[in-house]
Amino acid sequence: MNLFLQSQPDFSKATKLTCTLLLVAQFMGGSPFVNGVQASNLGQKISKNTVKVNQTVTGTVKDAGGLALAGVSIRIKGTKTGTSSNAKGEFKLEVAKGDETLIFSLVGYSTKEVSVGDRSNINIVLEENNAALDEVIVVGYAQQKKSHLTGAVAQIDMKAIEDIPVGSLSAALVSQQPGVGVSGGTSRPGDAALITIRNPSLLSKDGGSLRPLYVIDNVIRSEDDFNTLDVSEVENISILKDAAAAIYGARGGYGVIVVTTKKGKNGVPRFSYSTSYGVSDANLPSMMNGYELATFANDYNFIGGKKATDANSVIYTQDELDYFKTNSQDWLSLAWKPSHVTRHALNVSGGNERATYFAGITYNEQDANFDNIAFNKWTFRASTEVKVAKNLKASLGVSGDLSQKKMYFLKQGGENAEKDFSSLLYVSPFKPTYVDGYPVNIYTGGGSNTNESFHFFEAQKSSNYTTSRNNGLNINASIEYEFPFIQGLKARANFNKNFENDWGKQFGTFYNVYTFNMSGTNKHIYGGGVKSVAALNNGDRVRLNPSYSDSYQLNGYLTYDKTFGKHSVSVVTLFEQSESYGDGVASMVEKLVSGAEDNIGYGLGGTVAGAGVGTISETESESGRLSFAGRVNYSYANKYLLEFSLRRDASTNFALSNRWGTFPALSLGWVISEEPFFKSSNQWVDMLKVRLSGGLSGMDNTKPYNWLKSYNLIQTGNGPVFGGNLDRAGIIRLKNAMANESVRWDDDTKLNAGIDAAFLNNRLSVTFDAFYDHRFNMLTSITSSVPLVVGAALPSENFASIDGFGTELSIGWKSKISNDWSYNVRGFFSWSDNKQNTVDYDKGLKGTLYDPTGKSTDQGLLGLRCLGMLRTQADVEALLAKYPNYTIYGTKPSPGMLYYEDLYGAKSTTPDADGNYSYTAADGKIDDSDRTYLTSKKDNHYGFGFNFSTTYKRLSVSFNVGGSFGGQALIESSARGWSTTSSTATAQAGAVTNLPQFLTDHWTPENTGATYGSPFYRNQNQIDSDFWFKNSFQMSVRTLNVSYELPSAIAQKIRVAGARVYLTSTNPLNLYNPYSYKQYGGSYDVYPVLRSFSFGLNLNL
Incomplete structure (x- = not known):
């Protein structure tokens, strides 16, 4: 490869020296021939070449409409010397005077050759080439x-x-x-x-x-x-x-x-460098401040009969409320910060008629919106293709990656990394992070609270961490031979080898937090001196998770491409074999010694009383596949199209008797616009094609070896072995999971009908597709219809069946406003749904609302129909006068409660003659029997997008918009209130969690016209109903890009062939958001969608 990077020798000096030596040899009586060429003639030829004078040729390249064409390749015929046009279509090239010829080429346009002669300025017009x-x-x-x-x-x-x-x-x-x-x-x-x-x-x-x-x-x-x-x-x-x-x-x-x-591509070495730096941030949820949450807690407790004069009262007194008006702590905002990302990419490509090469390296570095989180990734790729001999070429590619992610370790919330955001969000704002420098124990209630029994900032500052390192290496080699005696026939072999090494480590210890004597009338204000110190357990462990895997894929191909008049045939047949192996170890020790380092040797394990036992496990896996496949494509006169493919697959995931499967496919096309009758009558239609396809595919991504019985090895302590004792005695016991030798892959019959069309000189394009997927033999466990007394874990079976269907439409328009201004607009729309044919479900639900047979997996949003809010006692009495026995999940109605429509009574205990169950008439009691599907759909099944780009001279602007609709959203249950059973002020101060700010407008006896109900009826507020509905329509700008190509004069000054600067943003604008307290899309207590802005530079060297 280095040969292609070396500087070219000075042939001018070499030819002069050669000419001189030949002439001297001739005059000294030497041979007049050199390698059979008469020296005097050679000297004359060389002399003619050496007297040539270089000249600078400039010019522009435009299309037939006068629009400048950028990126046109301009090359001196017979040489590698060349350049390309800039954004204005301008070019500049040094050529020798004489009979030099320039070749102008650009994808989508006919190549043009122009003789230079004595001209110093050449303006070229390239014609579009439909082919x-x-x-x-x-x-x-x-x-x-x-x-x-x-x-x-x-x-x-x-x-x-x-x-x-x-x-x-x-x-x-x-x-x-x-x-x-x-x-x-x-x-x-x-x-x-x-x-x-x-x-x-x-x-x-x-x-x-x-x-x-x-x-x-x-x-x-x-x-x-x-x-x-x-x-x-x-x-x-x-x-x-x-x-x-x-x-x-x-x-x-x-x-x-x-x-x-x-x-790699033929030509001189071309280097490209790209770099960017970006910042990402998000709008955080709008939560209550300390005063608002304390008021909410008071309203909750007042309605529940609590008084400020109670002993150790949970009521926040006026002095405490006044304090929280100006003393409120937002833990999430304190921890949150903008994150940053940096990217660098450098690549080079080049070559000649015998060999080409490409090499590239990239680096990405990201931090996060919380401190002490870092992620970086290196990738590299290098490949070369060499013509080894006539009709024989070989290629070799090597690529790899190295990445590392490190962050603090938090044990709370089941060690889920996502819990850092929600835990910070939920911390009550009247809880300070530190008091007089001491970290506050923010949970002081009884029992445990997985969301709050921690201190984020102390864990973040500690040496505790979780980290992972991943690296991979991939080698891809191939060789191809073109048979000289059969035109279009080629044979190719490809071998790929992949290696992966992953390493993970986790280190957790203890950190101290403090409780305080508390101040304020009812002891709700943190302070008053340290009362006690507690060591919070943040894992107390060292865990290691190294793993290794490797795989290979071997392919052999035989291809044939040939055109016979109006007939075009393409055939590919292939053999494919692949195997993979993986091995991983998970080891952990607990009960670390005081002051332990992050090494597994510091774990006491089971060596001390009450200590946890160190654990180690190994997971080993291997799999293999073998395939034979072929495809035939046929075209007649470019208007009648046919494609047929067939594949035979074998997978070690299944037993020998079910290992092989056959997957055929057939598709047809008719290019109507190529028909003579259509061409003569539709001048404005440039292309019209109809398509129809059908085929069988499948999925085998299930657990392997379900067809084999599996066993557990259980240690039992000392045991007799041939009359003696064994310290490591054990027994082998059959697992309770049943095996199924008949298990095989899912099947999927795919049908698709489509139309492709282009109009008005290819400016308007339309594509439409309608599809139908019949998935059957889907692997599932038949658990709902099998008695529990079976006593075993049931095996997977090829049982379920579901149909998917939908449509897709894409419309595009591209044109130009002037010679310097062009634009491209494209919009698309999609819809999809499904129907369950065969599915496992409780047969006691047959005929009821919950019977899924023949219905979509999305039947809508299930809940109660809300009739309104009982705002006064008069409302309650009016309801009871109409329905004397009215209750809501066993609770009698009260002011501040939501009330619902009574639809049904209890479900029948016996089916009818057809085996269907039904519900009795309304019974005045609101319970799960009254739930119904409130909407036809829950999720958005309609999607749309809009892409726009425009270029004016050197300036380009583009953006894309995405959205969806057709479902129904609602306020998540965790945002509708909280429950607490705390009976003391100190316990409540530590136990309650923060809530969205919209709940400040809740019902109280003094605020009967509130938007939301009483906080006291927490269980009723968790019931899904149409009261909590929000519009599911989504529409946002997903990306925005503004770029500018620097003038060639500036590029030349910085010694580059071309330069472009750009500003890119992701998620810059949400065009519709029905929520007042959060971003649209996802729950308010999960990591939000980030809005990022990145500035970048691209250089062509």
Whole structure:
């Protein structure tokens, strides 16, 4: 590879020296020939070359409409010397005077050759080439012309996502294509997004997932491998949504994302460097201050009969309320800060007719919105392709990654990292972080409170941490031979080897917190001197989790591409074999010695009385797959299209008798616009194609070896062995999980009908798809209809069936306002739903509201129909006069309560003749029998997006908007109030949690016109009903990018070929939010969606 990076020798000096030596040899009587060439003639030829004079040629390149074309390649014919046009279409190149010829080329335009002659200024017009505009799309194991596609395949515009400052590639795909759902990825730094294709449903209870299959350079890789990719490494991304995924057989059921990484290109070395720096922040939930929460607690307790004069009263007195008006602590705001992200990417590519190369390295560094959290990631990629001999070429690629994440360790909340945000959010604002420098024990009630028995800032400052390091190495080698005796026939072999090493460590000890004597009339104010000190247990452990895995994939291909007149045939046949192995250890010791370091040797384990026992476990796994597949594509006159594929898969996840499966697919296309009758009568239609596809794919992402019986090894202490005693005696016992030898993969029949069209000189484009997926033999456990007396864990069975269906529409328009101003607009819309055909459920629900058969998995929002609020005693009496026995879950109605419609009585105990159950008539008692589906849908099943970009001279602006609607949102139950059983002031001061500020407008005897009910009826407030409804409509600007290409004069001054600066934002604007206390999307007590702004610079060297 280094050969291509070396400077070119000075051929001018060399030829002069050679000429001189030849002439001297001739005059001295030497041979007049050199290698058979007469020296005098050679000298004449060289002499002619050496007298050539260089000249500077400038000019512009435009299209037929006069619009400047940027990025046009201008090369001197027969050489590697060249340049490219800037944003204004301008170019400048040094050429030798004489008969030099310049070659102008750009994707989508016809290549043009122009003789220079003595001209110093050349202006070129390139004509659009419809054949060139027929872009190539990457599909399974091959490439196809877009005009020949018969399946639903979407391609990501890499230029649209190249500047987005996200930590994972998946997060950059949001609102880019219809039918591609992207959730998450822009909240907690370092987290990846989840991609789903066409909103599939999962009924499996055995480890399955809804994630698509990821394929990188024709090698099946993991979702983590995909998210490790930097956008600078990626050439293109295709998404296979229908039967086009059947070529991947038992793993293509939830769609396939196909990635092609960048490769070297013929030409001089071209370096590219990109860097950016960004800041991310969020609007935090609006919560009560100390005075508001204390008032809320008083109202709760007054209604419950408490008095300020009670002994050790829970009531906040006026002096305490006045204190909290000016002394309120927002723990979350104190801990929260803007986070930062830095990115660097450097790559180089080049080569000649014999070999090409590409190499790149990237670095990403992120901190978080809380201190002491850091994430960084390195990636590298290098590849080369060499023509080894005539018709034979070989390629080798090496890539890798190294990442590390480290953060504080918090044991509260089940050691869930997400609990840091919610725990800080819930801390009551009348609790200070420190009093006179002492950290406050914020929970002083009896029992335990997983949300509050901690002190965030002390844990954050301690040496306690949890960390992970991950590194991977991937090697990809291939060789391809083109048979000279059969045109279009090629054979290729590819071998990929992947290594992964992961390492995790956790260290937790103790830290001290303090309780105080408290002040204020009723002892609600923290202070008054230290009362006691407590050591909070933050794990008291060292835990290690190293793991290793490796895998390989071997492919052999035989391909054939040939055009016979109007007939075009493409065939690919392949063999694929893969195996993977993994081994991981989890070890932990507890009861660390005082002052312990973060080493497992400091654990006392079981060596002291009352100490925890050290534990160690190992998880080992291996799997293998074998596949044979083939695909045939046929086109007649570019208007009648056919594709057929077939794959045979075998997986070690299943028993030998069920290991193999067959997955066929067929698709047809008709390009109506190529018909003579259509061309003659529809001048404004440039392209019209209809598509129809169908195929069978599957999913095998379930737990392996469910078909085998499994056993436990149980240590029993000393035991006899051949008449003696053994200290390590044990017994082997069969696990209570039953095996099922007939278990196999899920099946998925995919049908898709689509239309592709282009109008008005390709300015207007339309794509429409309608799909139907019949998923059957879905793995699930039949538990609801089996008696408990069976006494064993039931095995998974291929039982369930569900149908998914929907539509997708995309409309685009591209045009120009003037020669310097162009724009591109694209909008899309999607809808999807499903119907359950066969599903496991309690047969006692047959015929009732809860019978899922024939219904969607989303039947709407289940709850009570709220009739209003009982604001006065008169309202209560009027209700009881109409319904004397009216109760709400056993409680008689009172002022300040919500009341509901009585729909049904108890469920019948015996079914009717058809086996259906029903409910009796309304009985005046509100309970679960009165729940009904209040809306047709709970989730948003309609999605839409809008992408816009425009370029004016050197300035470009783009943004995309995403949204959804069709469901029903409601205020989450945790935001509707809290419950407390504290009976003393000290206990209440520590036990209550904070609440959203909107609840300050709650019912009291003095505020009967309040928006929300009485805080005292906490159980009733947790009931889901239409009282808590909020609009589910979502619409937000997902990304915004403004970039400017620096003038060539400035670029030349800083010695670069081109430079571009840009400002990019993610989630800059939420266009609709029905909530007053939080951002839209997700619960208020989880890490919020971040709004980020990033400034970047791209340099072409």
